[in-house]
Amino acid sequence: MGIGSWSSCWLLLLAGLIATGCATTRTTSAGRVGVDREQTMLVSSAEVDRSAAKAYQEAMQAAQSKKLLNRDAQQTERVRAIAKRLIPVTAAFRADAPGWKWEVNVVSSKELNAWCMPGGKIAVYTGLIEQLQITDDELAGVMGHEIAHALREHGREKVGQATGVNVAAALGGALIGAYFGVDAGLGQSVIGSVGDLAFMRPNSRAFEQEADRIGVELAARAGYDPSAAITLWEKMGRVAGGQPPQWLSTHPSHESRIADLRVYAQRVQPLYLAARQAR
Template identity: 75%
Template structure:
């Protein structure tokens, strides 16, 4: 009975998402590279809009860190991170011809947080805790940074923003339909649909994006002359450090075991690129 009642609603939501997707043509943000990442992406927001917002957020982050005297505290650490970035940036041309000319910025924030990120347009931050607590080698640090740069090359932030807008719109309209059909609060229906959309659509897509960043990142690091197997060692360290992870199907990131198994395959595939760059482990 309930299945029959919900069928029209389900199709309404699916048609809504399809109409949103149809408004923007599928695009390829990067070439496939040696790792073969060639998934077409549907973008519902413009790159200019996302880049402007990212640049503003980046500057606000730097101002806040500087105000707390946490920005670029260790000159040697900063120089090390920027030297790695200087090798990675030219290698981005293998995936996007425009990327080396982005307005790249690289900074280090003093924090115990195990984190690093690259905003759209090449705005990189590495947290000192990641380097110090995991005692990262240059190859391992390059693996982290290359992974984050890969997210920017693939424009995952822009893609995710569009997906979130689509799911939220579908949930809002679907919630109103549920409220009208069953005579209940539309907010309850919107919450239910939003949760289902997150688990069934947003989280799996996040895991797919993480896998793409792993694969593009490992090739990027290899092209810059870094050991691709360092990515495996990095995630083995992370697995020993970060406990209490949720089940993979509830997480936006792949389980460490899944990630490491995939990286082993692609590390072998890109090994010749590191050798061609003139640097071996």
């Protein structure tokens, strides 16, 4: 097939993705924190979820082959127990989320990292747990933040923001990892353009702020102290010597993030107290 034919095929594929997925929508309810922004989507949720599921499976298989997956049963159970409390309360933001095909795993790595891919595919790195001597409340704050990205479908939204990208490059293969901070030693997952745009491109500060706010509400509703998100970022600042780790390089500064978290942790405090009384 000639270059012109290939170009036509790429354009047709892109047009098909846009036709099936393009819409202005609100992916989540506003919640107590009031995140209520319309989002423009250029690909379908199903397309992004398929790419995420494939990438996650490959990353976990690579970790398993290197004996880096769930090496500490107690640690893995701890992370999964927190997820078990967080997942049901995602219904406060979207009714379908508790029914996603959630997966939760722990990867042995020195990196201060955690992520949740579209559709509920979670990984927590041991470096985050051990270097920060993280409490359950703080870990719930991290996981709530990452889950919030998935609830808001920020990865899918990033596709719509990637204007001016060469079609062939956008639809070609790409390596997952730069966005989520997956250790290159865990393998290279070729997942194509949707994966590239949805996973590799850094989150905007607006996305991070939304995830922070939703994350503290998820933690509060699950019975975890939302103010622990503040102590988490204070710890992160100390460990990082005042500079965010590479995976946070485009995120808000520690100072501005903590100031915002103080406001919203206080706002959801009644939800936390109610959840504690109900347990």
